[in-house]
Amino acid sequence: MPRSAEGKLRLAWFSPLNLGGQDSISVSAYASELLLPHLAQHFEIELFHNGFEQHQDFPTHHYVSAYAVDRANPFDLVFYQLEDARTSNFVRVHLGQMPGLVWFHDIIFTSFGPEPILNSPWQYALRKFNDPKLEWPERGEELEQFGPFGFRESAWAWRAIFSNPASHAEYRRSCGMRLSTNGMPEESVCLPLPIPDQPTAERSAADVLRVGFCGSARIEQRAHKVLQALAELERPYKLYWLLEQAEREHAMNLAAEFEVTHIEFVVGRSPRAWQGLSKQIDVALHPLFSVYGQPDPYLALSMAAELPCMVTTFGAPDYLPTNAFLAIEPGQTESSQILDYLRQICAGQHRQTGLRAREYALQRCTASIVARDLVALLLDSASRYARFRAAWANFESQARLDVAKEALTLAGPAYGAVGKSNCESDLGSPINASRLIAPIMEEFGWLK
Amino acid sequence: MANILVLSAKVPFTRGGQDVLVGSLMRELKRRGHDVDSVELPFKCPPKEGLLNQIALWRALDLESFGGKKVDLVIATKFPTYFVRHPRKALWLVHQHRPIYDLHAGPYSDFSDDPRDEALRRMLIDADTKAISECGYVSGISRTVIERLRNFNGIAGQVLYPPLPMGDRYRSEEPEKYILSVGRLCGIKRVDLMLKAMPIVQPFIKLKIVGTEDEPGVLDYLKNETAKHNLERRVEFLGRVDDNALLDLYAKAFAVYYAPHNEDYGYVTLEAMASGRPVITGRDSGGTLEFVQHGVNGLVLEPTIDGIGHGINSLVHAPEQARAMGQRGRDFVTQAGLLHAGWDGVVNGLTSVLGNVRHAA
Numbered sequence: 110m111p112r113s114a115e116g117k118l119r120l121a122w123f124s125p126l127n128l129g130g131q132d133s134i135s136v137s138a139y140a141s142e143l144l145l146p147h148l149a150q151h152f153e154i155e156l157f158h159n160g161f162e163q164h165q166d167f168p169t170h171h172y173v174s175a176y177a178v179d180r181a182n183p184f185d186l187v188f189y190q191l192e193d194a195r196t197s198n199f200v201r202v203h204l205g206q207m208p209g210l211v212w213f214h215d216i217i218f219t220s221f222g223p224e225p226i227l228n229s230p231w232q233y234a235l236r237k238f239n240d241p242k243l244e245w246p247e248r249g250e251e252l253e254q255f256g257p258f259g260f261r262e263s264a265w266a267w268r269a270i271f272s273n274p275a276s277h278a279e280y281r282r283s284c285g286m287r288l289s290t291n292g293m294p295e296e297s298v299c300l301p302l303p304i305p306d307q308p309t310a311e312r313s314a315a316d317v318l319r320v321g322f323c324g325s326a327r328i329e330q331r332a333h334k335v336l337q338a339l340a341e342l343e344r345p346y347k348l349y350w351l352l353e354q355a356e357r358e359h360a361m362n363l364a365a366e367f368e369v370t371h372i373e374f375v376v377g378r379s380p381r382a383w384q385g386l387s388k389q390i391d392v393a394l395h396p397l398f399s400v401y402g403q404p405d406p407y408l409a410l411s412m413a414a415e416l417p418c419m420v421t422t423f424g425a426p427d428y429l430p431t432n433a434f435l436a437i438e439p440g441q442t443e444s445s446q447i448l449d450y451l452r453q454i455c456a457g458q459h460r461q462t463g464l465r466a467r468e469y470a471l472q473r474c475t476a477s478i479v480a481r482d483l484v485a486l487l488l489d490s491a492s493r494y495a496r497f498r499a500a501w502a503n504f505e506s507q508a509r510l511d512v513a514k515e516a517l518t519l520a521g522p523a524y525g526a527v528g529k530s531n532c533e534s535d536l537g538s539p540i541n542a543s544r545l546i547a548p549i550m551e552e553f554g555w556l557k
Numbered sequence: 558m559a560n561i562l563v564l565s566a567k568v569p570f571t572r573g574g575q576d577v578l579v580g581s582l583m584r585e586l587k588r589r590g591h592d593v594d595s596v597e598l599p600f601k602c603p604p605k606e607g608l609l610n611q612i613a614l615w616r617a618l619d620l621e622s623f624g625g626k627k628v629d630l631v632i633a634t635k636f637p638t639y640f641v642r643h644p645r646k647a648l649w650l651v652h653q654h655r656p657i658y659d660l661h662a663g664p665y666s667d668f669s670d671d672p673r674d675e676a677l678r679r680m681l682i683d684a685d686t687k688a689i690s691e692c693g694y695v696s697g698i699s700r701t702v703i704e705r706l707r708n709f710n711g712i713a714g715q716v717l718y719p720p721l722p723m724g725d726r727y728r729s730e731e732p733e734k735y736i737l738s739v740g741r742l743c744g745i746k747r748v749d750l751m752l753k754a755m756p757i758v759q760p761f762i763k764l765k766i767v768g769t770e771d772e773p774g775v776l777d778y779l780k781n782e783t784a785k786h787n788l789e790r791r792v793e794f795l796g797r798v799d800d801n802a803l804l805d806l807y808a809k810a811f812a813v814y815y816a817p818h819n820e821d822y823g824y825v826t827l828e829a830m831a832s833g834r835p836v837i838t839g840r841d842s843g844g845t846l847e848f849v850q851h852g853v854n855g856l857v858l859e860p861t862i863d864g865i866g867h868g869i870n871s872l873v874h875a876p877e878q879a880r881a882m883g884q885r886g887r888d889f890v891t892q893a894g895l896l897h898a899g900w901d902g903v904v905n906g907l908t909s910v911l912g913n914v915r916h917a918a
Contacts, residue, residue, distance in 0.1 A: 161708045171708060173657075173658065173661060173709060177679075177683075198662060199662055202661075202662040202670060205670040206670060206675045226662075226669055226670050227667060228669050229669050229670045229671070230669070230671050234670075234672050245673065248604070248673075249604070505672065505675075505676060508672040508673045508676040509676040509679075511673055511676075512606055512676050512677045512680070513609070515606040516606045516607065516609040516610055519604060519606055519607050519610060520607075520613075545614075545617050546609075546610055546613040546617075549612070549613040549616045549617060553612075553684045553687065554683070555609065
């Protein structure tokens with residue numbers, strides 16, 4: 110199976126990327142940056158994204174040319190990262206065209222805007238792949254789309270991987286349609302988002318309590334609860350609020366509403382920026398209260414920095430060991446719970462919580478550990494994926510022939526009519542459209 | 558002098574930059590003594606599968622000679638004209654079939670994730686690469702078009718900007734209080750953005766829209782939006798206008814709006830500049846960004862209703878700045894040789910495939 114000169118398996122990696130040294134908010138780009146150097150020791154990797162820029166020393170291509178790159182030198186494994194962001198739209202589209210392993214960072218997609226995949230017949234196509242005896246769906250029909258749940262994306266994932274257990278649970282609960290080879294879908298797994306190896310737990314000393322928060326001012330991030338708690342805190346404090354430029358005005362207005370003034374707004378949210386900020390704070394707040402999204406990798410970074418972390422007991426953090434974080438029950442008493450914890454931290458409590466948090470993060474989430482697990486997962490999948498790709502190649506050939514057949518059918522009546530009206534007397538018989546078109550189809554290899 | 562065929566594909570009953578480009582090219586080739594004619598086939602899509610037939614039809618054409626007259630050169634312009642077989646084939650690329658390239662996976666592409674659509678897309682890309690590689694000379698009407706060709710098909714080419722069709726007839730007059738929009742009315746041209754921005758724009762500014770519907774229902778949609786925002790007194794739909802009327806509209810406009818999504822080239826940009834008008838375009842407008850510099854000869858704005866509306870107001874509040882931008886645009890077009898002088902470069906490039914071929918005129 111290995112095809113590279115060094116005997117490594119070839120891996121196609123589809124993901125948004127941090128390009129030109131620019132940091133970004135994309136979780137996929139962040140994870141790529143941390144994992145690719147580790148993975149490159151085991152695989153020959155080529156990257157695919159929605160652009161033409163190169164990424165580090167890896168061969169990098171536009172996703173539109175993936176089929177041609179694969180045809181020239183086939184990949185042994187195809188890997189996608191998918192998150193709820195417009196920058197991932199190309200991943201969302203392409204994973205149905207060359208299915209592979211998909212690492213889901215979200216399973217509910219609300220940020221893609223207008224439905225980008227017009228009249229997708231994915232349910233029919235999936236059924237046909239799973240049962241080749243079925244007919245292709247009719248062309249030109251308006252097909253209903255379901256959203257924002259990632260039914261289509263999870264169905265086309267040959268093997269689904271989840272960076273948070275809540276999404277994984279939703280997938281197992283809600284996503285019934287699966288791609289399968291020989292009637293057996295692949296087992297889905299969880300793999301946490303990575304944090305950098307050897308994260309520091311050192312921080313500077315300060316006279317005031319330094320509170321870190323990296324959510325937007327939107328209601329599900331609970332900024333209003335955080336601000337309400339801070340407004341009532343008797344001890345001196347400073348809030349470091351990491352946000353995006355577009356969120357700043359809303360955040361400032363909200364802070365003014367609660368008369369919280371000791372704030373430093375740090376513009377440019379990204380995991381790297383949060384990691385830098387975590388060296389300057391004494392407590393991290395991650396009170397996300399929503400079925401959308403997840404607090405990682407920011408939460409994992411805070412835990413690795415040995416910070417006591419306040420986390421809502423809802424959704425994604427449900428899996429955390431209870432003694433490694435400070436639990437917040439969402440609801441009316443949310444701000445008073447936050448306030449109580451802040452007072453306790455001021456009084457020197459919860460250092461153990463920070464130590465346990467760090468221990469947990471280092472055991473599970475460092476890039477080398479996540480990469481090791483991912484390498485094992487990929488190697489485990491390779492032989493079965495090869496069988497799937499063979500079946501998929503056959504499926505693609507059928508699709509190709511169907512297109513050629515449709516084209517010939519379309520050509521028949523149209524040019525037959527021209528022949529009858531204009532050419533019959535000269536040629537003795539109507540023009541046979543197929544006779545005209547077919548040699549050219551042969552020339553371009555469309556009938557193979 | 559040579560016998561030359563210019564190849565064109567067009568959607569019947571519509572008129573756009575392609576028609577202007579082919580007409581201008583033929584005129585300039587004739588002016589230089591060549592015997593020139595055009596070959597035009599109708600372009601129809603959907604259905605998508607019919608694209609294969611249209612490729613095949615162009616491929617099946619025999620353009621070697623007619624009535625004993627040998628064709629020395631064919632000049633292909635856009636998809637699928639470059640599928641013609643000919644020993645001397647030059648390409649002045651207007652655009653490829655963009656729904657399989659830069660528009661893929663977006664709202665302007667009709668290629669879904671149906672495996673048959675994907676199969677068709679791959680067939681078309683492979684065929685494009687093969688047919689364009691056959692050309693003895695490859696060029697495109699803008700850097701945007703040539704970069705797409707290089708990035709998606711791995712084929713290099715020259716940029717040959719088409720000089721403006723009405724040469725030095727463009728003029729500038731005292732600006733009146735209207736924004737001018739020129740172009741086919743279809744989704745990708747985003748005239749609706751300008752229209753929806755009008756409630757933000759100062760109420761004494763009007764909008765004049767030149768162009769005809771190129772997609773079913775677009776005009777109704779724009780008129781509904783006009784009514785919905787109570788803009789009937791401020792928005793005027795002029796349809797198609799003749800050259801003199803267009804020159805007049807350009808000459809008196811306060812500014813010209815042209816912000817399509819990833820435009821190939823856009824005559825409108827340069828016509829506006831030649832008329833001394835600032836151009837309002839979008840950050841993702843492709844070919845227009847080869848000419849429009851924000852704050853220098855126009856505004857490059859976020860392609861949103863707010864972005865366009867507030868951007869135009871900033872210009873309305875600074876009319877002297879608008880005037881200066883217009884003048885800088887006019888200077889640019891003149892210096893870049895896009896009024897007349899540019900044709901020598903275009904014709905020399907496209908006929909370079911001829912080598913030493915010469916026939917009696």
